Amino acid sequence: MAAHGSELLRISLGLVFLWFGALKVVDRSPVADLVALTLSWFPADVIVPLVGAVEVIVGLGLLFRVALRLTLLLFWGELLGTFLVLFLRPELAFQQGNPLLLTTAGEFVIKNLVLIAAGLVVASTVKR
Numbered sequence: 001m002a003a004h005g006s007e008l009l010r011i012s013l014g015l016v017f018l019w020f021g022a023l024k025v026v027d028r029s030p031v032a033d034l035v036a037l038t039l040s041w042f043p044a045d046v047i048v049p050l051v052g053a054v055e056v057i058v059g060l061g062l063l064f065r066v067a068l069r070l071t072l073l074l075f076w077g078e079l080l081g082t083f084l085v086l087f088l089r090p091e092l093a094f095q096q097g098n099p100l101l102l103t104t105a106g107e108f109v110i111k112n113l114v115l116i117a118a119g120l121v122v123a124s125t126v127k128r
Helices: 005-025 032-038 044-064 068-082 084-088 104-110 112-123
Strands: 098-102
Touching: 005 044, 005 068, 005 112, 032 044, 032 084, 044 068, 068 084, 068 112, 084 104, 098 104, 104 112
Parallel strands: none
Antiparallel strands: none
16 A cells, blocks of 8 residues: 555545546536636636646646646645635535535535645655
């Protein structure tokens, strides 16, 4: 596990980002409305594919170990951006405004804490 765990983690994160991003780019993502509602000051037909394109870039960077420092910076920026829904559109994330009662969208966002930690593990393997 120690020999290959972080590499498998990097590859799986890359696949997830590539897949989720591609769904946004081709307008088939189940979270497109969430992205559009959260970033409502941008036109939905621009912001959703743009977010998707960044995710595709991150996915490819992780899969092929391209510019991993920059890739991970984009990775964390993308994931931290998902937390905007908690502050900008809390009615989408919490049941009756209770921060302990998450909606499906709220769970989708909070699980990103695990992905952020996974990115830290991958970052620990980047050579100086």
